[in-house]
Amino acid sequence: MLLLGAASALVDGINAGIRARGFTDLRPAHGFAFVRLAPSGATVVELAEHLGVTKQAASQMADELVRKGYVARRPHPSDARARLLTLTERGWACTRAADEAASEVLRPWADALGADQVAAVRAALSALTVPGRIRPTW
Amino acid sequence: MLLLGAASALVDGINAGIRARGFTDLRPAHGFAFVRLAPSGATVVELAEHLGVTKQAASQMADELVRKGYVARRPHPSDARARLLTLTERGWACTRAADEAASEVLRPWADALGADQVAAVRAALSALTVPGRIRPTW
C-alpha cells in the first residue's frame, strides 16, 4: 500500500530531477527503456519484452528516442534482420542525470532511516522480487 | 529500482487474486478508486483528486463502476449539486476479496523475511511517504 506510495514518489522524484537537468522531453517510461539499453544495447523485441508491451509499441518508442537524439539504430553485428539500439552520448548524459536524481531522492530517506536500515530494506526487497519485470502503465 | 519491482509485483498479485475470485472486469486503477470510496464514500472531484486525474476522467470511471454494479450514485446529503459515490454490496465484496489477495501476496514475503523485518520495512516506508498520492499511470 505505502509501498506503492514510495515507488510513486521515487519515480516522480527522478522524473523531476531529470527535467531540472534539462531533459524535458522524456517520460518515466523512457527511463525504463534506458535501463535495458544501457549495458550493451538491445533489439526492439528485447526492449518490448523488458517493457511488457508489443514489439510495435517498442518500435514506436524507439523511433521517438531516435528522433530526439537519445538512441541510435545500428545494424546488428551478427543478424542482418535485427537492428541494435544503443544509447548516444546524449542518452548516456541523460542516464547519468537520472542516477544523480535518484541519489537525490534517496539521500533524505537514508538520512531519516540510517544506513543500516536502508541496507536492510534493500536486502529484504531484493530477496523477494523474483521476476524483475516492470509495468509502467496499469 | 527494486522498489518498483516490488510494487509492481504487489499490484499484479492483487489483480490476479481478484480475478481468481471472480471479479474479472476490473483493472488495478479501479482498486485505487475503491480505496477512496470505502471509508464513507466520496464525490467525483474528491475521487479525481485522489487518483490524480481530471474530474471528467473520474466521472467516466464512476459511470463504468456504476454500470458494472460496484458503485452507487446517491444524492449528497448536504449539497444538491454533488452526488455521493458509495460502494454497493458487490463493491464491498470485491474490497474484501482484494484484502484477501493482498494478504496472500504478502504472506510469502513475511515468511521469507520474518515478522520483525516486515515491521521494520513498514515503519521505514511510512516514515517517508509524506504525500500519499498514487499515480496509477506513468
Add this chain to the structure above:
DNA sequence: CGAAATGGTCAACCAGCTTGACCGCCGTGT
C-alpha cells in the same frame, strides 16, 4: 533447399485521458 520461425515495419483501430464548453446549485456581499 524448402518450410517454419524470427526481427522489424506499416496501417488501422481502440481505450483512457485531456481540454473546452456548458448547466445547475451554493454562498457571500451589498
Add this chain to the structure above:
DNA sequence: ACACGGCGGTCAAGCTGGTTGACCATTTCG
C-alpha cells in the same frame, strides 16, 4: 432579497500511446 462569482458535474471533441493484423526480409532447422 438577489445578483454574481465559485464549485460540482456532465457532454462533446480530440489526442496519445497502446493493440491487433498483415506483411517483408532474413535466419535456422529438417
